Amino acid sequence: xxxxxxxxxxxxxxxxxxxxxxxxxxxxxxxxxxxxxxxxxxxxxxxxxxxxxxxxxxxxxxxxxxxxxxxxxxxxxxxxxxxxxxxxxxxxxxxxxxxxxxxxxxxxxxxxxxxxxxxxxxxxxxxxxxxxxxxxxxxxxxxxxxxxxxxxxxxxxxxxxxxxxxxxxxxxxxxxxxxxxxxxxxxxxxxxxxxxxxxxxxxxxxxxxxxxxxxxxxxxxxxxxxxxxxxxxxxxxxxxxxxxxxxxxxxxxxxxxxxxxxxxxxxxxxxxxxxxxxxxxxxxxxxxxxxxxxxxxxxxxxxxxxxxxxxxxxxxxxxxxxxxxxxxxxxxxxxxxxxxxxxxxxxxxxxxxxxxxxxxxxxxxxxxxxxxxxxxxxxxxxxxxxxxxxxxxxxxx
Numbered sequence: 001x002x003x004x005x006x007x008x009x010x011x012x013x014x015x016x017x018x019x020x021x022x023x024x025x026x027x028x029x030x031x032x033x034x035x036x037x038x039x040x041x042x043x044x045x046x047x048x049x050x051x052x053x054x055x056x057x058x059x060x061x062x063x064x065x066x067x068x069x070x071x072x073x074x075x076x077x078x079x080x081x082x083x084x085x086x087x088x089x090x091x092x093x094x095x096x097x098x099x100x101x102x103x104x105x106x107x108x109x110x111x112x113x114x115x116x117x118x119x120x121x122x123x124x125x126x127x128x129x130x131x132x133x134x135x136x137x138x139x140x141x142x143x144x145x146x147x148x149x150x151x152x153x154x155x156x157x158x159x160x161x162x163x164x165x166x167x168x169x170x171x172x173x174x175x176x177x178x179x180x181x182x183x184x185x186x187x188x189x190x191x192x193x194x195x196x197x198x199x200x201x202x203x204x205x206x207x208x209x210x211x212x213x214x215x216x217x218x219x220x221x222x223x224x225x226x227x228x229x230x231x232x233x234x235x236x237x238x239x240x241x242x243x244x245x246x247x248x249x250x251x252x253x254x255x256x257x258x259x260x261x262x263x264x265x266x267x268x269x270x271x272x273x274x275x276x277x278x279x280x281x282x283x284x285x286x287x288x289x290x291x292x293x294x295x296x297x298x299x300x301x302x303x304x305x306x307x308x309x310x311x312x313x314x315x316x317x318x319x320x321x322x323x324x325x326x327x328x329x330x331x332x333x334x335x336x337x338x339x340x341x342x343x344x345x346x347x348x349x350x351x352x353x354x355x356x357x358x359x360x361x362x363x364x365x366x367x368x369x370x371x372x373x374x375x376x377x378x379x380x381x382x383x384x385x386x387x388x389x390x391x392x393x394x395x396x397x
Contacts (some may be wrong), residue, residue: 006010006273006379013030013282014281014341015360016194016195016196016215016282017192017195018192018193018194018309019192019313019314020035020192020194022194022216024215024216025139026352027190027216028214028215028216028217028218029153029221031187031188031216031217031218031383032192032218032219033190034140034321035188035189035218035219035368036225037117037145038180040384043224043338048136058323059123060113060124060125061123061124063112064104064115064124067106072106072107073104073105074105075102075103075104075105075115075323076102076105076110077093077100077101077102077103078103079091079092079157079221081103081110082103083103083110083111083112083127084112084127084373084375085114085373085375085378086127086128086169086187086372086373086374086375087103087112087114087127087128089178089378089388089389090114090127090129090374090392090393091126092388093267093300093387093389093392093393094116094337094393095293097393099116099117099393100116100131100218101115101116101117101119101277101342102114102115102116103116104124104331112126112127113125113126113127113168114126114127114129117127118396122382126371127296127371128326128329128344128371128374129391129393129396130158130343130344130392130394131343131395131396132204133142134283134342134344134395135200135342135370136344137340137341137342137370138340138341141340141342141370142368142369142370143188143189143370144161144186144188144189144221144366144367145161145163145188147221147340147367147368148223149163149228149363150339151336151365152340152341154335156246156332156335156336157332157358157363157364157365158224158341158364158365159223159224159225159226159350159366160179160180160224161221161222161223161224161257161363162175162179162189162221162222162223163219163221163363164185164220164221164222165218165219165220166186166209166210166213166217166220166252167221167271172207172210173203176203176206179223179224180224180310181200181201181225182199182201182203182289183200183206183222183223183224184196184199184200184209184222184224184225185200185206185209185210185213185218185220185222186199186213186221186222186223186227187199187213187216187217187219187220187221188217189217189218189219190216190217191367192308193239193308194216195213195216195217195307196211196213196217197212197213197233197290197308198225198286198308199225199289199290199305199365200225200289201285201289205289206222206282208229208285213370215232220238222351223366226350226362226363226364226366227350227362227364228350228351228352228353228361229245229246229247229350229351229352229354230245230246230248230310230348230349230350231243231244231245231246231348231350231351232244232246232347232349232356232372232373232376232377233347233348234344234345234346234348234371234372234374234377234388235332235333235334235337235344235345235346235347235348235375236332236343236344236388236391236392236395237343237344237391237395238337238338239391240323240325240330240334241374241377241386241388241391242320242322242374242376242377242385242386242388243321243325243354244318244319244320244321244377244380245318245319245321245354246304246310246311246316246317246318247310247311247316247317248306248307248308248309248310248314248316249266249277249286249305249306249307249314249315249316250303250304250305250306251263251266251298251303251306252298252302252303252304253297253298253301253302253303253304254298254300255298255299255300255344256297257298257299258294258295258297258298259287259292259294259295259296259297259304260279260291260294260295261295262298263277263279263306263370266315267331270315271312272310273312273380273381274315274316274317274381275313275314275315276313276315276329276345277306277307277308277315277316278314279294279313282307283306283307286305286306286307286308290304290305292304299381303317306351306378310381311376316318317381317382318376318379318380318381318382319380319381319382319383320377320380320382320384320385320387321355321382321383321385322352322386323351324354324355325354325355326354326355326356326358328357328358328359329351329354329358330352332358333347336365340368340370342370344371344372344374344392344396345368345369345370346366346368346369346372346373346374347365347368347369347371348365348366348367348368348369349363349364349365349366350363350366351363357397374392375390
């Protein structure tokens with residue numbers, strides 16, 4: 001049965017954006033500016049005096065309260081207006097604790113910024129209440145290339161990868177032939193699997209992947225395609241707080257039915273909380289890279305992945321399984337969190353079997369989320385999550 005107030009699938013004008021559509025042109029421009037300037041900005045910030053950093057931290061408070069005086073900003077206590085489900089689970093925990101939390105409304109538009117009253121003082125934050133001193137990043141860890149290079153230095157498992165400028169045509173073939181197939185092309189920055197093309201085996205597929213990923217990002221990542229489940233790890237204060245395993249939708253052939261018929265059959269048996277599989281342009285191209293079209297009869301016993309997107313919103317499965325994670329992963333993940341030095345951090349990993357010894361399988365961390373979607377742990381189809389929102393509020397004690 002559908003849970004009350006849980007994420008639902010959203011309609012999208014772009015198949016490659018999934019359920020999180022964005023403005024392609026703006027995203028491309030933003031990526032070019034951020035990747036070009038952010039590395040230099042972070043280096044400069046390291047040398048900024050502490051009193052200036054403290055002053056900058058006060059800007060949201062000054063800005064919102066000043067705009068409120070001119071009636072341009074107001075504060076709403078309606079939790080149903082929460083901009084994201086990540087913010088909602090934080091808000092729900094605040095209510096349990098008697099913490100007054102309100103959403104910033106600018107010109108009648110709800111923002112993902114909030115005000116909470118703690119010990120008689122107002123704090124302002126984006127989505128999650130993390131102390132400002134713990135938000136400072138030594139490097140831009142959301143940049144997939146920066147992260148993988150740093151982790152490789154510390155022997156943290158990551159897939160082999162190369163960076164590629166969208167407009168650079170010179171070394172494309174050289175990069176393609178250096179990596180073991182299949183490979184993946186994805187934006188260097190960004191999340192939610194937008195414009196990510198997986199299971200690339202041919203040079204033509206590689207070129208097409210570059211064109212699709214390059215619609216929203218000027219700088220791309222080309223990496224080996226690790227096999228396994230997509231797992232989200234969340235750590236709070238260096239403590240493993242959540243481990244979520246997501247599976248993409250897949251079908252198994254019986255030698256009689258077409259792929260389309262097998263999809264329909266799978267949809268008819270799905271749980272109420274699982275969304276139907278969308279036969280989109282992205283799905284057609286995804287299975288074509290495996291050598292199939294939807295009207296083909298899938299040979300008996302052949303398993304066919306239908307998407308790189310995981311979870312119930314795309315017809316897949318999800319499980320919160322922190323207690324089932326093999327203990328050999330824990331010191332590696334804690335070391336990864338120590339390297340990025342973030343109070344709250346999420347890592348996306350590809351792991352064949354999280355219940356088995358880490359060293360017995362090929363796995364790797366594929367990206368970091370400095371503002372992780374902790375709600376993923378709360379809305380899994382199976383398993384019970386830790387109170388991650390509570391752990392975050394506890395940091396203020």
